[in-house]
Amino acid sequence: MHELPQQLANGLALGALYGLIAIGYTMVYGIVQLINFAHGEIFMIGGFGALTTYIMLPSGTTLLVAIPLMIIGGAIASVAVATAAERFAYRPLRGAPRLAPLITAIGLSIVLQQLVWGFYPDAKKPRSFPEFQGESFKLLDNLYLQRADAFVLVLAPLCMLALGLFVAKSRSGRAMQATAQDPDTAKLMGINTDRIIVMAFAIGAAFAAVASVAYGLDKGQINFEMGFILGLKAFTAAVLGGIGNIYGAMVGGVVLGLAEALSIAYIEEIPGMEQLGGGAWANVWAFVLLIVVLLVRPQGLLGERVTDRA
Amino acid sequence: MTALLEVEDLRVAYGKIEAVKGISFSVEAGQVVTLIGTNGAGKTTTLRTLSGLLKPSGGRITFDGKPLGSVPAHKIVALGLAHSPEGRHIFPRLTITENLQLGAFLRTDKAGIEKDVQRAYDLFPILGERRKQAAGTLSGGEQQMLAMGRALMSQPKLLMLDEPSMGLSPIMMQKIMETIVELKAAGTTILLVEQNAQAALSLADQGHVMEVGKIVLSGPGSDLLHDESVRKAYLGED
Numbered sequence: 022m023h024e025l026p027q028q029l030a031n032g033l034a035l036g037a038l039y040g041l042i043a044i045g046y047t048m049v050y051g052i053v054q055l056i057n058f059a060h061g062e063i064f065m066i067g068g069f070g071a072l073t074t075y076i077m078l079p080s081g082t083t084l085l086v087a088i089p090l091m092i093i094g095g096a097i098a099s100v101a102v103a104t105a106a107e108r109f110a111y112r113p114l115r116g117a118p119r120l121a122p123l124i125t126a127i128g129l130s131i132v133l134q135q136l137v138w139g140f141y142p143d144a145k146k147p148r149s150f151p152e153f154q155g156e157s158f159k160l161l162d163n164l165y166l167q168r169a170d171a172f173v174l175v176l177a178p179l180c181m182l183a184l185g186l187f188v189a190k191s192r193s194g195r196a197m198q199a200t201a202q203d204p205d206t207a208k209l210m211g212i213n214t215d216r217i218i219v220m221a222f223a224i225g226a227a228f229a230a231v232a233s234v235a236y237g238l239d240k241g242q243i244n245f246e247m248g249f250i251l252g253l254k255a256f257t258a259a260v261l262g263g264i265g266n267i268y269g270a271m272v273g274g275v276v277l278g279l280a281e282a283l284s285i286a287y288i289e290e291i292p293g294m295e296q297l298g299g300g301a302w303a304n305v306w307a308f309v310l311l312i313v314v315l316l317v318r319p320q321g322l323l324g325e326r327v328t329d330r331a
Numbered sequence: 332m333t334a335l336l337e338v339e340d341l342r343v344a345y346g347k348i349e350a351v352k353g354i355s356f357s358v359e360a361g362q363v364v365t366l367i368g369t370n371g372a373g374k375t376t377t378l379r380t381l382s383g384l385l386k387p388s389g390g391r392i393t394f395d396g397k398p399l400g401s402v403p404a405h406k407i408v409a410l411g412l413a414h415s416p417e418g419r420h421i422f423p424r425l426t427i428t429e430n431l432q433l434g435a436f437l438r439t440d441k442a443g444i445e446k447d448v449q450r451a452y453d454l455f456p457i458l459g460e461r462r463k464q465a466a467g468t469l470s471g472g473e474q475q476m477l478a479m480g481r482a483l484m485s486q487p488k489l490l491m492l493d494e495p496s497m498g499l500s501p502i503m504m505q506k507i508m509e510t511i512v513e514l515k516a517a518g519t520t521i522l523l524v525e526q527n528a529q530a531a532l533s534l535a536d537q538g539h540v541m542e543v544g545k546i547v548l549s550g551p552g553s554d555l556l557h558d559e560s561v562r563k564a565y566l567g568e569d
Contacts, residue, residue: 192436199422199433205384206420208404209413211437211485325424 026164028286029279034170034239036278037177041232042255043262043270044184045103045225051201051265052221054119055111058126060225061252062133063103067230068150068243069141070098075151084151088172088234091151095230102133103226104219112215130248137245147244150237169239176235180228181271188267193220201265250304257311263324272322280310335360335395335489335520336381336412342389343373343380350376352544353390358489358522358537363515365523365531365552367565368541374524375417377541378493381522382414383407395488409437411488415495417524419478423467427458430466430477434484444484451480454510472503479510483519490514491522496530508534528565532556540565 045060057063074094078087110129114122137144153168160166166174188194199207200217207214236251237243254277262273284306289298297305314322334357343351351373358364366374379385381392383404392399394412402410413434422430431451435444452459455476461469466477475495482490492511496504508530515521515534525531532538535552540561548561555561 195425195429195433196436198425202422202424203420205404206416206422207433208384209382209408209416210433210481211405211408212433213403213405 023163024286026161028282030160030164030166030170032279032282033275034167034173034278035281036258036275037173037271038232038235038274039251039255039258039277040271040274041173041177041180041228041235042251043259043274044180044228044267045222046256046259047262047264047267047270048221048225050259051267052197052204052218053111053115055122056126056256057106057111057222057225058123058252058256059106059129059133060103060229061248061250061255062130063099063106063226063248064229064233064236064252064255065137065243065245065248066102066133067095067099067226068233068237068247069095069137069144069245070230071095071234071237072148072150072243073098084153087151088238092231092234095234096227099226099230099233100223103222107219107222112218130252134245134248141245144245147242150241150243152241153238167239169235172238173232173235176231177271180231181267184224184228184267193217197221254304254307257307260321261311261314263321266321266323266325269321269323276322277307277310281307333396334358336522337393338377338381338390339393340390341377341380341387341392343376343385344388349388350544351380354539354541354544354546355390356537356539356546356549358520360488360520361518362536363511363521363523363534363552364537364539365525365535366539366541367525367528367531367555369526369565371543372541373544374541375493378414378491378522378524379416381407381491382412408485408487411485412491413482413485413487413489414491415478415482415493417493417497419471419474421466421469421474421477421481424465426463427466427469427477428462430481431458431484434481437485447484447486451483454483454513455480470503472499472506475499475503475507476510479507483514489520489522491524493524494526495523496525496527504530528561529556532561 042064045063046057049055049057071091071094074091075087078090106129110125111122114125155168157165157167158171188197196212197217199210199212200214204214258273258277259270261277262269281303285300285303289295336358339355340353341351342349342353366377368374376385380387383402387400394410397410428448431448432444438444457473458476458480469477479495495507499507511521512534523531523535532552532555538550538552538555539546540548
């Protein structure tokens with residue numbers, strides 16, 4: 022148990038990353054009941070936008086200056102692609118049977134991957150991403166926090182807090198809640214629901230861009246496929262937390278991240294399960310957790326049952 | 332004087348099925364006009380078209396001198412047309428106060444909004460007592476009050492009420508109808524859709540009877556109330 026604090030820290034950082042991406046799934050689902058399976062690729066494009074920004078900066082720019090600019094550059098790329106997808110791929114299918122936009126999302130996901138693979142310079146193999154230099158932070162004798170982990174652990178709660186305040190307090194946030202709960206009636210109030218839907222896509226994409234910078238800084242590289250498994254995990258986190266609920270996305274992410282970290286460290290210590298531990302099995306345990314939670318709470322950890330439509 | 336709302340030969344279709352087959356009527360400022368008729372007569376379709384949620388397939392709608400047919404739904408309320416929809420459709424997970432504030436979404440006069448929220452509480456004291464409660468926890472009648480209060484928050488020139496008495500207990504229904512009388516006395520112009528023909532006709536200046544997409548009979552409310560065919564068809568008399 023000596024390494025428990027370290028495992029918890031690793032799990033939290035991973036979970037915060039999942040949570041940031043999960044916001045995009047949950048916001049879009051909450052408003053248009055669409056699982057945007059291309060959101061993983063929106064995350065990936067955020068990473069390439071950030072990398073492009075970094076390359077354009079004069080050499081010798083410190084990371085402290087570069088990172089905010091990379092987040093902005095990444096967000097411009099991801100928001101542009103996400104809102105274009107909404108406008109040209111999803112909006113024409115509003116009112117179509119649910120399967121149509123779902124299949125479109127999967128198709129879009131493949132198209133976006135292939136576009137980056139085919140047209141981004143040298144993207145056929147992983148491209149290196151700037152990394153934090155310097156030591157990890159030593160918090161305890163048995164707890165070191167890598168700089169990239171510290172980065173995401175600070176930024177994710179700040180983003181969540183800002184989003185929570187925006188949704189609860191601002192005029193647009195109120196309009197967003199109304200649109201999620203009853204889109205036709207929201208229109209009767211004078212709310213331009215098309216604009217609100219674009220806004221949901223844009224916020225999700227911006228959060229994904231933050232996540233992609235955190236991911237790149239941690240791994241030191243990005244690649245055109247990275248959105249697939251991370252997108253799937255983040256989607257899992259969103260469902261786990263209760264899809265449609267923004268706090269659920271973060272809670273689901275953290276639960277999933279912790280479960281993965283702890284399963285990597287401890288499953289193999291359980292007698293008889295030596296073969297089932299370690300990093301190779303982390304994804305399996307993550308999805309086992311999802312299945313178990315959904316058996317007990319089909320609406321997710323913070324999800325609410327839809328019984329209140331009078 | 333021209334009418335506040337003028338509907339001419341309005342047609343609305345769901346795909347190939349025409350639900351409203353060329354109806355004409357008007358609402359003058361200060362009047363209460365009611366559309367009555369059975370389920371499926373096209374009353375709700377008419378209101379949803381007036382507020383832009385459905386697009387007409389033919390005919391003309393003129394409100395306050397402006398044509399409405401192609402105005403998107405979210406721009407209609409700004410013109411002064413408020414719609415309290417069938418089934419109430421309050422925002423269940425927002426509080427009562429938040430629901431009322433959303434009714435004033437396009438208004439910018441904070442003090443005025445605050446005053447009108449208070450006025451809604453005066454009109455429906457039960458809403459004031461529960462202002463911080465999620466609207467989904469209200470009873471059907473209370474939700475109806477909230478839907479009406481919310482529609483009034485836009486300070487409409489014309490208030491459209493769709494089946495305000497639907498599914499309510501007799502006491503609640505009476506309370507809602509009394510409120511409509513109060514609003515009428517205060518000069519509110521109302522277009523009322525009802526299945527409860529007796530109640531609607533007894534307070535309406537003008538009534539129209541709809542049957543399968545057409546207006547089959549029109550006249551002052553009190554005349555229709557005493558019309559033999561109306562009494563037979565809608566008031567359950569033989």
